[in-house]
Amino acid sequence: MATDSIFVSYSSKDRPFATSLTNKLKELGAEVWIDQDGIGLGTNWDNSIEDALETSNILLLLISSTAVASGNVQDEVSIFKEEGKRIVPIMIEQCELPMRWKRMQYADFTSTPEKAMRRVLDALGLNSEESDKFMDLQEKLKRNKAAEAQETTGDEQQGDQPEVKVAALLISEPEIDMAAEMHKKGIRKNWMIIGFIAACSVILLVLMLTVFKESVNIWMAIIGSLLINLLSIKPYGNITKRSQNIELIDLLKLKRDRLIRILNKLSEDEIDKFNTEFKNYVTL
Structure with missing residues (x-):
């Protein structure tokens, strides 16, 4: 072997x-x-x-x-x-x-x-x-x-055969839909992270203003709570990027439909360019 x-x-x-x-x-x-x-x-x-x-x-x-x-x-x-x-x-x-x-x-x-x-x-x-x-x-x-x-x-009666052949070379619609769904799940996950961070900052602020109110300055408590919320910057940026990619993926799906209609004119480089464009939208 x-x-x-x-x-x-x-x-x-x-x-x-x-x-x-x-x-x-x-x-x-x-x-x-x-x-x-x-x-x-x-x-x-x-x-x-x-x-x-x-x-x-x-x-x-x-x-x-x-x-x-x-x-x-x-x-x-x-x-x-x-x-x-x-x-x-x-x-x-x-x-x-x-x-x-x-x-x-x-x-x-x-x-x-x-x-x-x-x-x-x-x-x-x-x-x-x-x-x-x-x-x-x-x-x-x-x-x-x-x-x-x-x-x-260029025989029009044989038009279906090249369509099947070239369409198979492009990223399929199920793969495009799967990529969009992956980004949607990522968005939901990041919103959960942001919600968790916000909840932690509120809980911390409440504890400082009640349990530790005599030993902690109120402004320090507020500033500390706001600093914790800075942890939300990265997941929020991730949400923005994923949302943009979902829009681009939707446009890419429309582009695929247009390419299918002009299959006989597609070159090797155009097929590779389309598939590479999809991979770029999948990654962050």
Whole structure:
């Protein structure tokens, strides 16, 4: 069983293949990190990726035309090269490679998928005899290519297919609603903290003016009570920030609906920008 931590580097348009491959590797006992599963709600997107890159020993690189054009993928490859860590490249689409990538020996899943997966499993320290379990991924690739071909034709009768495909790449509506609900819970929690602080200051003031009235100056008691209320500044600021994020998330939901209507015009960078914008609104 493999003990190395594997970081999956891929283009968002290859996500269906990447997630299926990740799940199958996990079934074989591999420790695999992929952004789709590795970044929790409310976690800073960039920090999570940086931490995963630092702790992972192997970069599983899924090579395609969109991956080659992705700045994020290129950065991840550069980081692993600079640190001298292992890179296991899989060619999932024939495309022109950057100069630095041409020097890497890759497994060609497009021409000899079974042989390619045996090589990949060997490289990852997994049982290569299980390579036949990955053959259905070839059909997934073929279906994705067929969907892309239909999308580029501009055939209106096939409009629903690209909508399903690209919509799946964007943050889903349930995830957006979940993020808004998370902020609402945070607001309620902070109001409870503010109420608790206010109650404590009132109780303290009453005690000082009754039980300890002979030994405590009335102005000192009032000032002390007001100073305790200063503890409410941070939770109040948190409430303000969360309220702003809820408004932005609502706008983001409307923006998602508009993007769905112009799916054929969405680029890789626009999809990544939308998803990153969502992550920024989730974090404080």
